[in-house]
Amino acid sequence: MLNLSLMLVTAAFSAVMLLVLSSLSRIGAEGIRAWSQANWMAVVALPLFAARGFIPDLLSIELANTVYMTAITMMLVGFRRHLGQAISGPALLSCIGLALATLMVFHYGVDSFHLRVVDMSLYHGGVCLALGLSVRGALPDAPQRYPYRFTAITAFYLAFGHGVRGLVSLAQAADIPVFFDVTTWNVIFFSLGTITMPSLTLGAVMMANAGIIAKTSYAADHDYLTGAWSRRAFFELAERERARTLRAGSDLSVLLFDVDHFKRINDKLGHAVGDHVLVDIVRRTEQLVRQVDYCARLGGEEFAVLLPDSNIATSIVVAERLREALDRSMRIPGSDEELAYTVSIGIACLEPNETITALLRRADRALYVAKAAGRNKAIRALATHEAEKADGAAPAANQALSADNQL
Numbered sequence: 017m018l019n020l021s022l023m024l025v026t027a028a029f030s031a032v033m034l035l036v037l038s039s040l041s042r043i044g045a046e047g048i049r050a051w052s053q054a055n056w057m058a059v060v061a062l063p064l065f066a067a068r069g070f071i072p073d074l075l076s077i078e079l080a081n082t083v084y085m086t087a088i089t090m091m092l093v094g095f096r097r098h099l100g101q102a103i104s105g106p107a108l109l110s111c112i113g114l115a116l117a118t119l120m121v122f123h124y125g126v127d128s129f130h131l132r133v134v135d136m137s138l139y140h141g142g143v144c145l146a147l148g149l150s151v152r153g154a155l156p157d158a159p160q161r162y163p164y165r166f167t168a169i170t171a172f173y174l175a176f177g178h179g180v181r182g183l184v185s186l187a188q189a190a191d192i193p194v195f196f197d198v199t200t201w202n203v204i205f206f207s208l209g210t211i212t213m214p215s216l217t218l219g220a221v222m223m224a225n226a227g228i229i230a231k232t233s234y235a236a237d238h239d240y241l242t243g244a245w246s247r248r249a250f251f252e253l254a255e256r257e258r259a260r261t262l263r264a265g266s267d268l269s270v271l272l273f274d275v276d277h278f279k280r281i282n283d284k285l286g287h288a289v290g291d292h293v294l295v296d297i298v299r300r301t302e303q304l305v306r307q308v309d310y311c312a313r314l315g316g317e318e319f320a321v322l323l324p325d326s327n328i329a330t331s332i333v334v335a336e337r338l339r340e341a342l343d344r345s346m347r348i349p350g351s352d353e354e355l356a357y358t359v360s361i362g363i364a365c366l367e368p369n370e371t372i373t374a375l376l377r378r379a380d381r382a383l384y385v386a387k388a389a390g391r392n393k394a395i396r397a398l399a400t401h402e403a404e405k406a407d408g409a410a411p412a413a414n415q416a417l418s419a420d421n422q423l
């Protein structure tokens with residue numbers, strides 16, 4: 017009676033999981049279809065098991081076990097699809113076929129309930145082990161790691177439980193005395209069997225959610241066209257780096273740069289070629305700067321590179337290297353033609369008590385000077401005290417000071 021209740025409760029659990037999975041399916045995460053099919057199969061199989069004695073054995077033993085084996089296999093298929101891992105349909109079908117043939121031998125040949133349990137425990141334990149190994153082999157970086165760990169550990173526990181269940185059933189089949197009474201074992205093992213699908217589905221839902229969160233936060237933090245950091249992420253990272261710089265008493269610099277005459281490129285060669293230029297800029301910039309530097313697209317054809325632990329002298333060298341690296345022609349995709357473009361760069365190093373907005377404003381002024389000085393130049397921003405002096409001086413002196421900063 018207890019077993020019957022557990023099975024019906026599990027079928028109800030699977031039905032609830034189906035509702036959760038169907039809400040996720042609209043987002044289109046890989047593997048959801050297979051996970052849903054698995055739970056549908058469990059909903060069908062469990063009442064078949066529960067109807068033992070009321071329906072023919074062929075339905076309550078062979079059919080129920082085949083559907084349940086397919087269900088757990090579909091869970092594995094779902095996880096492997098979700099993780100982009102290969103699946104061999106014929107190999108999985110052969111395993112189900114072999115387990116079913118063995119089941120029939122222990123039903124119509126040697127009629128033994130315990131040996132049938134050994135057979136099914138081996139199958140379910142094997143699938144859980146494969147599932148745990150698949151998930152453990154694809155552990156992502158820290159923020160999304162928990163759902164993967166949860167799923168892998170759950171699968172390993174289930175595999176272990178199925179293994180013990182198989183051994184105990186084997187002992188019972190051989191009439192070796194076991195240390196717990198049969199009813200207790202039965203309750204433990206039935207619980208194990210019935211929590212398998214819901215707990216793995218829970219892991220699947222957690223992993224799918226983690227994937228959705230990772231995708232959404234990537235989209236918020238990165239520019240869709242170039243893959244560079246987005247403007248929003250840049251300001252967040254810059255604030256964090258500023259706080260770290262002030263704490264550590266180190267330096268923080270920024271290079272602000274903009275494509276020269278970009279409108280002409282768009283007008284002459286089309287918007288698509290303009291887009292390729294933007295992608296090319298980010299690719300070359302990321303190749304040139306360190307891993308700890310941040311390359312961001314602030315908007316349109318304006319980019320910034322944040323250089324932690326870099327003083328003005330270092331950032332002038334980096335800016336000049338960047339200007340030179342970008343001043344090389346690129347192949348226009350889909351044609352044999354080459355296209356040359358250049359950038360102008362404004363360089364500024366954080367001053368004590370300066371905000372990120374003020375730092376960028378100084379870099380922007382330097383960029384403006386670089387454009388006015390003929391483009392394809394890297395210009396250092398005036399320090400605040402220099403700018404104040406220049407503001408009070410005659411326009412000619414101001415211009416001369418700017419030209420001095422030209423590289």
Ligand SMILES: Nc1nc2c(ncn2[C@@H]2O[C@H](COP(=O)(O)OP(=O)(O)OP(=O)(O)O)[C@@H](O)[C@H]2O)c(=O)[nH]1
Pocket residue numbers: 241274275276277278279280282286287288289290291294315316317387391
């Ligand atoms: N292809 C493409 N063009 C863009 C994108 N965002 C902005 N632009 C274009 O960038 C051009 C910017 O033009 P301007 O601000 O006049 O600057 P510019 O032609 O580069 O001139 P200078 O900066 O003075 O050298 C405009 O034609 C925009 O349409 C984009 O995502 N893709």
